[in-house]
Amino acid sequence: DKYKRIQQSIIDVLDKAQHVVVKGCNGNKTDMKVSLMPIGDPAKQTIFENCLADVNIPLGEVFTSPRLKGTEGTLNVSRVYLNGLLYKNLTLKFRDGMVEDYACDNFDNSIDVDDEGNAINKNKSYIRENILFNHDTLPIGEFAIGTNTTAYVMANRYDIVGKLPILIVEKMGPHFA
Template sequence: MDPRIEAHAELLVDHCTDVQPGDHVVVNAPAEAPDLETALYEKIGERGAIPIGLSMPARAMRAYAEAVDVDDIQMAEHALALVEETDVLIGVRASSNVSEMSGLDPEDMQAFAKVQKPIQDAQMECRWVGTQYPAAGNAQKAEMGTDEYADFVYDAIDKDWDAQREFQAQLVDILEDADEVHIVSGDETDVTMSVAGNVPVNDDADNNMPGGEVFTAPVPDSVEGTVKFDKPVMGLGREIQGASLEFEDGEVVHHDADQNADVLAGIIGTDEGAKRVGELGIGMNRDIDRFTYNMLFDEKMGDTVHLALGRAYERCIGEGNEQNESATHKDMIVDMSEDSYIEVDGEVVQRDGTFVFEDGFEE
């Protein structure tokens, strides 16, 4: 077995989820990731925890989605019961076909998302982590050879996470007592939002492996302006290109896309919370240096900002502030590498992708 897979499993059960003796652990891994699943079971066994495996093949899920009547879609009560008895949830992504869910009716997918929200809420109560195994389908979408993609994945994962945390802590300090964030990129992105009272989180790969961002939640009704997401985003197996949003009083009042605008409309139409921003994230993992159509990596890229429509993470919400609730959480990326800046309370803290605390920053 590739020693990098062993190291990956070790990080997942120690650094990310702190698996303890007697913990009930769910490992949700697809057939495309057998080596990592095996290594995880070994590490879980060494720690005296109790694993159970799940697999939800995308092809089988598509067959179900096409066969079921939308009026018969209900929450999986047995899945909720399992999650409620789970201490640790480890989710592994790997695909032989990243477009398996392409072409499904967005309204049907909204119905699935809505009924699954209680399960999502229960998962947030676990010690959880999501990660990527370098499968051939993901490599193909990233336009890399399989071995090249594996190197890319493990370069982003095999890091000094203590050092990464210290680097990111400098941005956390800036956002800690901030009121307003202003983001400008080119001629098409000019958006402001309040983060007053909310908590900036230093993502050193506890819930995501790889980590490498600082994120928080805007006050839901505070987002104003326009955003052009110049990186594609995948939705229902389809590629949304050139998504643009206009906000007033925190809600999307206009939306469009150069490609698959109907999928974007379906995401926004999931519920009322999907019209508002639940997360502001700023990428800081410099070992993720290219776009790969995989949000687990892409949102962590240095020189990027992402906004997520929908659910806000509870850990970001300050006392007395409102948490945006939704059955969806869809991240979308703005390239900040040129003709761009981030202001916090009127002070520029990043220009053209370089932070104020990095060499090369220009006022």
């Protein structure tokens, strides 16, 4: 009941907004404007899911699918594991909800040459193959605010954020998918 009540308070405010701005701090370069779908009557309608343990384990987030038009900016994550692969200083740039550019710092010598003599950026190739799955671009599909403060405190106290599954990490603060 505690999470449901707290998260509903967040949803009540967000349902009245046209967009949400997420800015990084302490060296994080995230600066995202997330456009939200308009709703006719925020008192009776919502665009957010109040995610408790009956929907997703662990509990602790409110999420929605952003409106693509107007969703733009830079998403920066200093270190993250996705599908078992590490990304250092992952940066994705969005325009109208679509990935426009991307980079990471996984490879020091990031330029390689293919069999035909073409220059290849290994960092961009790593992202294209493993996040974009060889597509030129993909849309942002989810914007969420994680509220699981227990997971946040535990992960930071024991310095295990990088060892936790992404489904737990995403409950610890704002995230995009």
